[in-house]
Amino acid sequence: MGDKLKMLTIILLISLIFAGCSMKDPTQAKVKLKVLHAGSLTEPFKELKKIFEAKYPNVEVQLEAAGSAKTIRKVTELHKEADVVASADYTLIPKLMYPEYADWTIKFARNQIVLAYLDTSKYANEINSNNWYEILRRPDVKFGFSNPNDDPCGYRSQMVIKLAELYYNDDSIYDDLVAKNSNLRWVEENGNFVLKMPNSENINPNTDKLMIRSMEMELIYALEAKEIDYYFIYRSVAQQHGHKFVELPAQIDLSSVEHADFYKKVKVILANGKEVTGKPIVYGITIPKNAVHRDYAEKFVELVISEEGQKVFEKLGQPPITPETDNFEKLPENLKKYVRS
Amino acid sequence: MTSNTKSLQNLYINFLKIVAFLSSLMVLFILLPIVSTVLNQLFDLNGLIKAIQDKAVWDSIFLTSYAALLSTLIAIVFGTPLAYLLARTDFYGKSAIEGFVDLPVIIPHTVAGIALLAVFGSSGLIGSFSPVKFVDALPGIVVAMLFVSAPFYINTAREGFQSVDLRLEQVARTLGASQAKVFFTITIPLTWHHLAAGALMSWARAISEFGAVVIIAYYPMIAPTLIYDRFLTAGLAASRPVAVILILFCFAVFIFLRVLLWGRKNEHT
Numbered sequence: 001m002g003d004k005l006k007m008l009t010i011i012l013l014i015s016l017i018f019a020g021c022s023m024k025d026p027t028q029a030k031v032k033l034k035v036l037h038a039g040s041l042t043e044p045f046k047e048l049k050k051i052f053e054a055k056y057p058n059v060e061v062q063l064e065a066a067g068s069a070k071t072i073r074k075v076t077e078l079h080k081e082a083d084v085v086a087s088a089d090y091t092l093i094p095k096l097m098y099p100e101y102a103d104w105t106i107k108f109a110r111n112q113i114v115l116a117y118l119d120t121s122k123y124a125n126e127i128n129s130n131n132w133y134e135i136l137r138r139p140d141v142k143f144g145f146s147n148p149n150d151d152p153c154g155y156r157s158q159m160v161i162k163l164a165e166l167y168y169n170d171d172s173i174y175d176d177l178v179a180k181n182s183n184l185r186w187v188e189e190n191g192n193f194v195l196k197m198p199n200s201e202n203i204n205p206n207t208d209k210l211m212i213r214s215m216e217m218e219l220i221y222a223l224e225a226k227e228i229d230y231y232f233i234y235r236s237v238a239q240q241h242g243h244k245f246v247e248l249p250a251q252i253d254l255s256s257v258e259h260a261d262f263y264k265k266v267k268v269i270l271a272n273g274k275e276v277t278g279k280p281i282v283y284g285i286t287i288p289k290n291a292v293h294r295d296y297a298e299k300f301v302e303l304v305i306s307e308e309g310q311k312v313f314e315k316l317g318q319p320p321i322t323p324e325t326d327n328f329e330k331l332p333e334n335l336k337k338y339v340r341s
Numbered sequence: 342m343t344s345n346t347k348s349l350q351n352l353y354i355n356f357l358k359i360v361a362f363l364s365s366l367m368v369l370f371i372l373l374p375i376v377s378t379v380l381n382q383l384f385d386l387n388g389l390i391k392a393i394q395d396k397a398v399w400d401s402i403f404l405t406s407y408a409a410l411l412s413t414l415i416a417i418v419f420g421t422p423l424a425y426l427l428a429r430t431d432f433y434g435k436s437a438i439e440g441f442v443d444l445p446v447i448i449p450h451t452v453a454g455i456a457l458l459a460v461f462g463s464s465g466l467i468g469s470f471s472p473v474k475f476v477d478a479l480p481g482i483v484v485a486m487l488f489v490s491a492p493f494y495i496n497t498a499r500e501g502f503q504s505v506d507l508r509l510e511q512v513a514r515t516l517g518a519s520q521a522k523v524f525f526t527i528t529i530p531l532t533w534h535h536l537a538a539g540a541l542m543s544w545a546r547a548i549s550e551f552g553a554v555v556i557i558a559y560y561p562m563i564a565p566t567l568i569y570d571r572f573l574t575a576g577l578a579a580s581r582p583v584a585v586i587l588i589l590f591c592f593a594v595f596i597f598l599r600v601l602l603w604g605r606k607n608e609h610t
Contacts, residue, residue, distance in 0.1 A: 009359070070573050077577045147559075149574040200570040201397040201562045207477035213559050214573065221455065221556075226464040227476055272575040 030060045033296050034081060038068040038088035039217040040111065040153065041283065043240040044316045045086070051312075052303055059296055067151040067215045072096045075288050082288050083297035086304075088234075089152040090284025094326065095274070097288065104327040105284040106339060108305050109318045112255030112281060113153070113160045114245035115143075116238035121229035124244070132246045133164055133173050136230060143177075144211035144219045144231040148184075148268060149200045152276075153216035155268040156254055157232035158195055159278045162186055162266050163252035181206035186266075196269045234281070239317035254281050282321065287332070298332040305338045375588060382585040385578065392582035401567040401583075402590055408479060408563065409547035412486035416494040416543050421536070424495045425524075428502030442496065445489050453488055454556025457481075461557065481558035486547035494543035501535025502528065537602050541595070548591055 033052075037045050042065045049061040066074070068087040074080040076096055085102070087093055093105040115132050117124055127135045136143055146154035158178070165173045178184050182205045186193045197203075205212050211228045213219050219231045220241055235255075238245040250256045254263055263278035270276065285304055287297045303309045310320035325331055328341035382389050392398050427439060445453060461468045461475035461484055468475055475481035505528055513523045529536070551565035559566065564587050572580035 067573060073573070073576060147570070150570065199397060200574060201401060201567055203560075205477075205560055207474075207560055211477065214555070214570065218556070218559075221458070225458055225462045227458075227462055270574065272579075 029058060031058055031293050031296060033059050033061045033083050033293050033300060034064065035061055035084040035086070035300065036064045036066070036071045036074060036080075036082045037084075037086040038071060038152075038283070039065045039215050040088050040234045040237050041065070041086055041318075042217070043236070044109075044312050044318060047312045047316070048300075048303055048309055051308065052300055055303075056296065056299070059293075061300070065217070067146075068092055069096070069150065069152075075290070076101050079290070081290060081292050083291040083293050084285065084300050085288055086283060086285040088281070088283055089276070090282050091276070091279075092152075093284050093286050097286065101288050101290065102286045103289070104325055104330045105286050106301065106305060106331075106335065107282045107284055107321060107324045109283045109310075109313045109320045110255065110281055111234045111236055111283070111318050112247075112253045113156050113232055114235045114238055114247055114253065115230050116223065116233045116243040116245040117230045118223060118243060120226060121223075123229075127230075127246055129246050129248055132230075132248070133161075133168070133170075133177065137176050139209075141230065142209055142211065142228045144213065144222055144228040146216040146219060147200055147203070147212050147214050148195075148197050149271045150214045151216055152281075153232070153234060154212075155195075155197075155270065155276055156278075156281065158184065158268055159263070159266045160232065160248060160252050160254065162193055162195070163263070163278070164248070166262075166265065167249060167251050178210070181209045182212075192265050192267065194267050194269060197271045199271045234318075236317035254278065256280060283318070294332075298334055301332075302334050302338070305335065378581065379585050379588065382581055385582070388578060388582045389585060392586055397567070398564075398583050398586060401562050401564040402587060404479075404482075404561055405548050405563040405565070405587075406590075406594070408482040409486055409490075409544050411483045412490060412547045413494065413540050413544040415483070415487055416491045417536070417540055420491055420495040421498055424498035425502050425528075427495075428499045442492050444492075446492050450489060450550065450552030451556060454485060454553035457485055457488060457553060458557050475557060477558050477560045479558075479561065482554050482561070482563060485553040485557050486550050489550050489553055490543040490546040493546050494539040497539030497542060498532070498536050501532035501539070504535070505531045534602065537598075541598050541602070545591065545595060 035045065035049075042063070045063050045065075049063055052061055053059060064071075064074075068089055069092060071085060072087060072092055073096070075082050075085060085093070085097070088111070090105050090107045093102060115127075115136075117127065122141050123135045123138065135141060145157035148155035148158055158174075161174050161177055165171050174186060179186075182203055183198050184195060184203065186195045188194075203212060211219065211222055211231075213222065216233055216237065219228065219233065220237070220243075222228050223231055223243065233243075233245075235245065235247075237243075247253070251259050251262055257280050260280055263280065266278040268276050285301055287294065287301060291297045305323040313320045323339045325339045325341055328336065328339065331339060423442070427435065427442075448456075458465065458476070460466045461471075461481060463469065463474075463476060473480050475484060509531070510523050510527050513527050514520070518526070549565065551563075551569065554563055555566050555569070562570065564583070568580050568583050568587070571583055
């Protein structure tokens with residue numbers, strides 16, 4: 001009595017075990033290197049993945065793109081295992097990950113904010129780096145930026161538009177483009193300017209003029225589907241997607257270390273209380289302390305900052321910089337020779 | 342009782358034990374994440390109270406329920422005839438249409454969102470000439486919800502129509518009732534329970550949709566978008582209370598409607 005059932009259970013269990021084994025087999029040999037990175041690094045990292053996997057055929061590089069803040073939160077709050085973390089704002093790594101989840105950051109590339117468009121965008125044949133804000137002012141032009149609360153590209157866009165007021169000496173640019181179409185307001189504080197971000201649900205954009213999305217990459221489709229005529233984006237992203245772009249003056253596009261003092265005039269306080277001051281856009285990378293495959297992670301970061309990796313960034317519109325770190329002592333040995341402390 | 346029947350009975354009891362064991366694992370799997378989210382929140386009552394007092398949270402929850410309600414009503418108006426057609430008639434290509442109805446369940450919802458944008462976007466097939474604006478507006482939320490939730494209504498309603506005893510309708514017809522009268526006085530009351538259950542499932546599915554909605558309409562913010570955004574900007578501690586409120590709110594509505602439904606069912610049986 002019950003024998004048949006027992007047999008059945010045993011057979012079931014055995015087959016389950018076998019199923020487990022056979023599922024494991026093909027992938028078992030591969031090391032899965034988890035690389036979490038900012039959305040704007042998607043293209044160069046895809047390329048680095050190819051190079052890396054060719055060098056180490058036993059490794060599968062798993063790339064996971066998200067906004068920089070979210071990328072880091074996946075590690076610090078969701079406790080997701082990650083071997084490499086790369087952020088579009090190098091300051092986020094010390095701010096959010098130190099000391100528990102990481103203790104060094106390497107700056108490895110830079111970028112700049114441009115105004116991207118397509119031939120089909122309204123007034124595409126007129127726009128240039130002197131009149132771009134006049135074009136955006138026109139009532140039939142729709143433009144976009146990512147949510148400053150979620151995405152560095154978003155708060156940087158706000159900084160760029162505000163800096164444009166100072167640079168062009170026209171104090172209604174931000175009002176006309178953004179403030180009149182949303183709840184975003186800059187206030188002056190001792191000669192500097194501060195934008196205190198409302199919670200995202202209270203940004204309240206006039207969606208006939210402004211399109212906001214959580215992440216900058218979501219706006220690419222909006223441009224291509226002609227939902228918007230222009231959007232503020234990293235030069236690299238515009239270049240990689242074959243979009244045209246207006247290069248803004250170096251004084252306002254957050255690309256140049258030379259103008260760092262001017263960039264400092266603007267500061268955004270995010271809804272979560274974090275304060276970000278205008279500064280040149282520099283990418284940062286680290287290996288979190290909970291990395292599973294530390295050895296390969298070190299090799300991957302080495303590729304990123306080596307000459308071979310830097311060529312990739314050059315080609316894709318993210319000019320590399322001489323790698324710099326804030327904590328030379330803690331760096332893995334193999335990285336030290338590339339890095340200036 | 343012979344020993345043979347006794348052993349058969351034992352076999353059946355053993356079988357039931359295994360069934361019960363496996364079932365409880367399934368229930369645990371579903372309940373554990375939800376219960377632990379809610380319980381974890383109880384340790385942070387301040388966060389929960391703050392979220393309950395936050396108008397933005399309720400605005401987004403009401404917007405979500407309202408959009409889901411609109412989507413469900415549209416599903417009822419256009420889905421009921423389709424379900425009836427699929428249940429009662431045979432025609433060339435019927436199984437293909439049955440397959441199409443299930444498509445939204447199969448495609449990833451981000452893909453659904455992109456596909457909807459191609460149709461309802463400002464330069465889309467319908468969006469380019471429609472006076473109604475879909476992108477970043479309530480109608481956009483409703484179409485995204487409708488797309489992913491309609492199959493739940495249509496399939497349940499079809500099962501309902503299939504379960505009706507055709508002889509009852511025939512009797513009514515031979516007594517001189519028109520086709521339409523039979524439909525509204527015999528068929529609909531007999532399938533009422535299925536239709537209501539399908540509508541409820543479809544409403545619930547619409548409320549839970551995030552992927553398709555966020556592509557077509559980031560604003561105005563529905564509750565799942567708000568939760569995602571709170572998670573991005575302020576982290577788990579800020580997003581969880583909103584999630585818990587949404588869970589409890591949906592659960593309360595669901596239970597309330599279920600009780601109503603059970604009442605209806607008992608009247609008929």
